Amino acid sequence: MSEAHRIPAYRVTLDGRDITGNIKPRLISLSITEARGEEADQLDIDIDDHDGAMELPARGVVLRVALGWKGQALVDKGTFTVDEVQYQYSPGRITLRARSADLTSPLRTRNERSFHGKAIGHIVATVAKDHGLQPVVGRAFANEKIAHIDQTNESDVAFLNRIGKRYDAVATVKDGRLLFLPVARGETASGQETPLTxxxxxxxxxxxxxxxxxxxxxxxxxxxxxxxxxxxxxxxxxxxxxxxxxxxxxxxxxxxxxxxxxxxxxxxxxxxxxxxxxxxxxxxxxxxxxxxxxxxxxxxxxxxxxxxxxxxxxxxxxxxxxxxxxxxxxxxxxxxxxxxxxxxxxxxxxxxxxxxxxxxxxxxxxxxx
Known part of the structure; x- marks a missing residue:
């Protein structure tokens, strides 16, 4: 199929249930914003509700989205927790806003603690344990010791990204893993070095x-x-x-x-x-x-x-x-x-x-x- 005739394709599930067929005739737009670091990925969906037939989804439900082109395997873009629902009576439109399911409120709750003479691997593992996540630390940082650092009235994700700024790394959460990986060097989500494709x-x-x-x-x-x-x-x-x-x-x-x-x-x-x-x-x-x-x-x-x-x-x-x-x-x-x-x-x-x-x-x- 030529570029000019490619047909977009997508799949949306709600708490594990495929709802693509329900929203397809009503979908106005769908967008996913991805960024590195502590900023959560964001999903926005606009749905036509001119006849009032659509139910308003509850906040807290989990959406999973895959995008791509007809005839090709879709790309899984991850899970998102709905935290904002808007309804516009005229012309009848529902807007859902959801953010990365892994970067929700507990990681953004302010915390206070200190680490003295601890390796980055230990610090990341401590934070990961608090949130039931699997720590994944770049090999260059795992045994890197910090003389002293304080977390003062600061969320865990902001604290880790402040450490990341010191070492040119970013911290984020993907699929139940707390990742602390270098910005400029190639490492996978398993923490293994990979050729820089x-x-x-x-x-x-x-x-x-x-x-x-x-x-x-x-x-x-x-x-x-x-x-x-x-x-x-x-x-x-x-x-x-x-x-x-x-x-x-x-x-x-x-x-x-x-x-x-x-x-x-x-x-x-x-x-x-x-x-x-x-x-x-x-x-x-x-x-x-x-x-x-x-x-x-x-x-x-x-x-x-x-x-x-x-x-x-x-x-x-x-x-x-x-x-x-x-x-x-x-x-x-x-x-x-x-x-x-x-x-x-x-x-x-x-x-x-x-x-x-x-x-x-x-x-x-x-x-x-």
């Missing part, structure tokens, strides 16, 4: 794309401060070069913690050197956040870029099945190395006074040097 995305007539290139040299590096237990002096590590380094506001408990945080931020800066948005007239529901793409039909040098997917919106409606993509450059650059004086420089007193002391391991907000 790059999908070649060939543009079709009607596709649209927008690219933006930032000044890769707007920052020359990243600096972070650390102070050992019982010490009175703060020390600074620098990744890259000092000239115009971005300074992290947090105070870290060891040189290694500070260096890990600086390296993660430097890699984020490098990836942000170019970003893109793309609208595909023929949707690709098999794409997911953290996937890697190349678009060889673009002009040079964009045709050679490898892109890392940050966010996706798959939409089924009047225009068929479409996919919107947001991404950034996948290559963090080869220059993410410590400077010669990394870990050795002590800040001037006035620089130290400018910093917000805070708790060691606190928020990773940044400020320019």
């Amino acid at each position: 790059v999908i070649a995305l060939h543009a079709n007539a009607g596709d649209n794309a927008r690219f933006q290139m930032a000044d890769r040299n707007s920052y020359t590096g990243v600096s972070a401060q650390w102070q050992g237990k019982g010490e009175t002096k703060r020390r600074t590590v620098v990744l890259g070069a000092k000239g115009k380094a971005k300074r992290l506001k947090s105070l870290y408990g060891s040189e290694k913690d500070a260096m890990d945080a600086a390296r993660a931020e430097w890699e984020r800066i490098q990836r942000g050197a170019a970003t893109f948005d793309m609208e595909l007239v023929f949707g690709r529901p098999e794409l997911s956040p953290q996937g890697r793409l190349q678009v060889p039909d673009l002009k040079k040098p964009l045709d050679g870029y490898v892109w890392l997917i940050k966010r996706l919106v798959h939409k089924l409606g009047d225009n068929g099945l479409t996919t919107s993509i947001e991404g950034e450059t996948a290559d963090a650059g080869d220059d993410a190395e410590p400077s010669d004086d990394a870990g050795l420089a002590e800040p001037e007193d006035d620089e130290a006074d400018e910093e917000d002391d805070g708790a060691q391991g606190g928020s990773d907000d940044e400020m320019p040097e």
Whole structure:
């Protein structure tokens, strides 16, 4: 079947019962938004109810959605818990909004605790046990120890993603697993390393794309401060070069913690050197956040870029099945190395006074040097 004659297909189940046939003649639109990190995937369904024959579903019911094309295997997009139901009397429309079934309220309840000298694998396992989830931690992080970190009036998912920011990783929940995996390196949901597969995305007539290139040299590096237990002096590590380094506001408990945080931020800066948005007239529901793409039909040098997917919106409606993509450059650059004086420089007193002391391991907000 030619691209122009492809027919979208989908399946929707409600608490395990297939309701596709019930909603098919009434479906106005269906969209799924996927993003990396603590933001829950979101499902929106608009249903025609001009005759008032449709029942309003209860909040808390679980929907499972699969998308694709007729004649091909559908792609399972996961389960979603309905948390919002809207009804519009005229013209008669029901709107359901549901979010990832695994990222519901318990993980978002604020909590307080501290970890001292514990490995990331231990921290993730502790949180996973609290919520009856299976922990899956990237091999690079499993035995990585954090000198000290506090969770203060902060949800568990936000806490783990704050740790993730320090190590350029993301935490999320999929199919009963609490995942803590690297942003830029290939690992599966089992925590195993996998070759970094790059999908070649060939543009079709009607596709649209927008690219933006930032000044890769707007920052020359990243600096972070650390102070050992019982010490009175703060020390600074620098990744890259000092000239115009971005300074992290947090105070870290060891040189290694500070260096890990600086390296993660430097890699984020490098990836942000170019970003893109793309609208595909023929949707690709098999794409997911953290996937890697190349678009060889673009002009040079964009045709050679490898892109890392940050966010996706798959939409089924009047225009068929479409996919919107947001991404950034996948290559963090080869220059993410410590400077010669990394870990050795002590800040001037006035620089130290400018910093917000805070708790060691606190928020990773940044400020320019």
